[in-house]
Amino acid sequence: MADAVEVEQGCLARVRQHFRQELDGLRNAGLFKEERFIHAPQAADIEVEFPAGATPRQVINLCANNYLGLSSHPEVVAAAHAGLEARGYGMSSVRFICGTQDIHRELEQRLTAFLGTEDTLLFPSCMDANAGVFEALLGEQDVMIADRLVHASIVDGMRLSKAMQDTFKHSDMAHLEEKLQEHQDKRFRLIITDGVFSMDGDLARLDDIVALAERYGAMVFVDDSHATGFIGKTGRGTHEQKGVFGKIDIITTTLGKALGGASGGCVSGRAELVEMCRQRARPYLFSNSVPPVIVAGALKVLELISRTTERRDALEENTRCWRRLLTEAGFDIKAGESPIVPVMLYHAKLAQDVARDLFAEGIYVVGFFFPVVPKGQARIRTQLSAAHQKAHLDRAIEAFVKVGRKHDILNKSKKAITERYGL
Amino acid sequence: MAGSNVIEVTLPDAATPTREDIEQLEATFRAIVDLRFPDSRDWQKVEEALVIDGWTVRSQLMWVAEAHKGWESELATGRTKSEAFKQLQQLAKIDDVAGVP
Ligand SMILES: Cc1ncc(COP(=O)(O)O)c(C=O)c1O
Numbered sequence: 215m216a217d218a219v220e221v222e223q224g225c226l227a228r229v230r231q232h233f234r235q236e237l238d239g240l241r242n243a244g245l246f247k248e249e250r251f252i253h254a255p256q257a258a259d260i261e262v263e264f265p266a267g268a269t270p271r272q273v274i275n276l277c278a279n280n281y282l283g284l285s286s287h288p289e290v291v292a293a294a295h296a297g298l299e300a301r302g303y304g305m306s307s308v309r310f311i312c313g314t315q316d317i318h319r320e321l322e323q324r325l326t327a328f329l330g331t332e333d334t335l336l337f338p339s340c341m342d343a344n345a346g347v348f349e350a351l352l353g354e355q356d357v358m359i360a361d362r363l364v365h366a367s368i369v370d371g372m373r374l375s376k377a378m379q380d381t382f383k384h385s386d387m388a389h390l391e392e393k394l395q396e397h398q399d400k401r402f403r404l405i406i407t408d409g410v411f412s413m414d415g416d417l418a419r420l421d422d423i424v425a426l427a428e429r430y431g432a433m434v435f436v437d438d439s440h441a442t443g444f445i446g447k448t449g450r451g452t453h454e455q456k457g458v459f460g461k462i463d464i465i466t467t468t469l470g471k472a473l474g475g476a477s478g479g480c481v482s483g484r485a486e487l488v489e490m491c492r493q494r495a496r497p498y499l500f501s502n503s504v505p506p507v508i509v510a511g512a513l514k515v516l517e518l519i520s521r522t523t524e525r526r527d528a529l530e531e532n533t534r535c536w537r538r539l540l541t542e543a544g545f546d547i548k549a550g551e552s553p554i555v556p557v558m559l560y561h562a563k564l565a566q567d568v569a570r571d572l573f574a575e576g577i578y579v580v581g582f583f584f585p586v587v588p589k590g591q592a593r594i595r596t597q598l599s600a601a602h603q604k605a606h607l608d609r610a611i612e613a614f615v616k617v618g619r620k621h622d623i624l625n626k627s628k629k630a631i632t633e634r635y636g637l
Numbered sequence: 638m639a640g641s642n643v644i645e646v647t648l649p650d651a652a653t654p655t656r657e658d659i660e661q662l663e664a665t666f667r668a669i670v671d672l673r674f675p676d677s678r679d680w681q682k683v684e685e686a687l688v689i690d691g692w693t694v695r696s697q698l699m700w701v702a703e704a705h706k707g708w709e710s711e712l713a714t715g716r717t718k719s720e721a722f723k724q725l726q727q728l729a730k731i732d733d734v735a736g737v738p
Contacts, residue, residue, distance in 0.1 A: 236708075366736050381730050412737050586735045595737065 297510020
């Protein structure tokens with residue numbers, strides 16, 4: 215007995231040592247992620263404790279996916295309360311055993327109508343939707359052709375599928391066409407893309423992609439997590455914006471960003487494909503139902519955004535204003551139309567330093583650098599919300615200018631920044 | 638040097654095999670030996686059991702291509718070396734950058 219304990223301790227000691235070294239490696243490489251504790255509901259103004267133990271301070275949040283400002287909206291919170299009363303706290307079951315309520319069906323029907331598809335299936339998250347969909351639908355006779363910048367959850371989902379994996383250069387239609395030609399011998403071809411790419415905030419060329427899909431007999435998959443609710447004239451998503459509403463075979467999206475920001479995701483699209491996911495997708499079959507309180511909140515969100523486009527219009531206006539303010543101040547930003555506005559700094563340490571200084575000035579943003587973005591492409595990703603007022607953006611730009619001056623990056627080209635700081 | 642179970646083949650003086658040549662010769666001989674004198678026939682029992690369970694079973698010789706970087710690794714197979722490497726390239730490409738949430 216004593217021997218067994220000793221052996222176990224020896225094994226545990228080795229495991230601990232191994233992972234301590236790995237963690238030190240991450241720290242030394244500047245890749246260690248630290249949580250910041252928010253002492254308030256998600257909003258444009260939040261109180262943040264950072265580093266852990268520090269007195270919480272009031273900052274403007276420019277890094278949430280709270281695009282429509284609905285995460286703490288009183289009507290959504292009230293609907294969630296009512297849902298909690300009416301349908302309880304949890305389901306203690308997966309959907310197909312005893313985890314489906316009338317409101318799950320209602321939410322799926324509302325999402326179907328909103329997205330302009332034929333059917334919808336809820337998942338615990340969009341990560342789960344992406345993890346389950348490819349394995350459920352494709353086999354070894356098929357090929358998945360993905361944009362090289364798709365979200366990590368799609369990459370994981372593709373890895374779980376037996377279908378052949380292929381990629382095309384980011385938004386490069388000529389390259390996609392080559393791949394479609396190359397794979398004419400496959401049973402099914404599935405083109406896979408994000409609607410809005412989370413790194414650069416650029417939109418997929420869905421009009422061209424659908425045209426290619428029609429020419430070469432392929433299906434189209436779009437993850438519209440960073441678009442549903444606000445991209446397009448009525449906020450239906452990238453397919454609305456690009457004039458291909460109703461032409462996307464599979465859409466996945468999340469309830470965890472614009473649509474209230476709680477959690478949950480879905481697969482929406484052609485009826486047979488969605489039904490097959492209901493039969494086969496493992497995260498749907500083997501993970502618990504989305505809780506009633508979230509379903510009730512999401513139903514209210516859909517009601518609010520179907521009633522008026524006010525919120526997505528306000529977000530569009532904020533985006534335009536913020537892009538203009540940054541450009542006029544002399545920052546180098548990625549051009550585009552989405553509320554993801556990356557401020558390019560190119561150099562990893564510079565991105566970290568600027569984010570830290572902005573936090574000190576009361577602006578909460580995060581620096582991204584390799585390996586989460588390509589080498590030499592370090593940036594600060596700012597994200598707008600309909601909850602931002604003009605005063606927020608004015609305060610934020612003041613802070614950006616102050617910090618920009620300190621680091622001497624205003625009105626500087628990429629070349630000038632990289633000459634000074636390196637890549 | 639050669640024992641009763643080792644076959645030695647002398648290469649011509651002019652031959653200067655690369656590490657890859659040697660690996661391929663070894664793999665080829667190993668495949669021939671395994672086909673002709675398998676060390677056990679246990680795989681047949683596995684195959685039979687799977688067939689009884691309703692599987693259609695097939696086994697074949699394939700190329701394997703591997704790539705390692707830090708804690709990441711990719712492995713691809715193909716009927717030809719270029720097929721394996723093409724798939725390996727795709728597997729590595731799609732995870733080129735980790736991406737952001
Ligand atoms: C494009 C994309 N797909 C999927 C997800 C995952 O969504 P969820 O939080 O619902 O799992 C995210 C979130 O980071 C995302 O950006």
